[in-house]
Amino acid sequence: MHAIGTLAKRTGTKVQTIRYYEQIGLLPEPGRTEGGQRRYDDDDLDRLAFIRHARQLGFTLEAIRELLDLSDNPGWSCADVDVIAHRQLKEVEARLARLEALRKELKRMLRECSRDTVSDCRVLEVLRDHSACLADHGTGV
Amino acid sequence: MHAIGTLAKRTGTKVQTIRYYEQIGLLPEPGRTEGGQRRYDDDDLDRLAFIRHARQLGFTLEAIRELLDLSDNPGWSCADVDVIAHRQLKEVEARLARLEALRKELKRMLRECSRDTVSDCRVLEVLRDHSACLADHGTGV
DNA sequence: CTTACAAGCTACAGTGGGTAGAGGTTCAAG
DNA sequence: CTTGAACCTCTACCCACTGTAGCTTGTAAG
Structure with missing residues (x-):
């Protein structure tokens, strides 16, 4: 039986974050001591x-x-998990390209x-000059 | 004299976002029509x-x-601007590395x-197995 | 057994950078 | 003069936490 601080230390999570995960239903409500x-x-912990x-x-x-639901259900399918992981990879790759x-x-x-080297800096000019960039609106970086 | 919707269209910004920028003081309070x-x-617009x-x-x-402050002040220095832009580049590069x-x-x-190919998927195993990864706590992706 | 104090508790507010909706008013074209 | 698109304010919401205030509990030392 571990206190919340032990869990926090072992997983590199803040105590508040653990309580937050419980609040949003990612972690089950744990047992309590008499004092609460x-x-x-x-x-x-796992x-x-x-x-x-x-x-x-x-x-x-x-x-x-979703992943936890899949792994909780005994009849979960590998394909579903794979879909989620691939989706994640695609998102990461899209962000990489933008960055x-x-x-x-x-x-x-x-x-x-x-x-x-001497006179006025061009950074502000460039920022001001919209035409100089390949502006696609909506960043999503 | 442009209405807010015109500004929005011309800059690819949502109307709400423009009002938000005003609210946090990035844009000055503009003049108003009699109707408000x-x-x-x-x-x-610029x-x-x-x-x-x-x-x-x-x-x-x-x-x-910061950049706007610098460019508003007539005596702004190029070096300051450069520092901000370089800081930004460093941040982008750090995020790139993590991604x-x-x-x-x-x-x-x-x-x-x-x-x-056939049996149980390993994705969940990998996610479960902390030791398999180069865990550095604190993502900042 | 008492005391000190670290660690726990709840509840709520705030972060960045907006976005969405309700419910009402104004502007401009026809 | 009427219509309806665009405007207005205000409030709440998004994600994934983080921080604070004010209080209570658990535990080790003396």
């Missing part, structure tokens, strides 16, 4: 570790909820700036 | 375009506020999964 403090068993690991991989809490474009644009801006 | 509707001039462009480059609203690591981990997971 939460006490967890190893299953809870479940939390799973959640944290999936979060580190960028899964949303909703996706994690890469961003990096190029920033570098270009800074390169232009450093060209005129 | 906002009316903007070309300076406002300022909003600047904000949107900077947002597309991933600058936070706080960073944008790249993430993509690798996801790919590895999916590769392991597809190895056993």
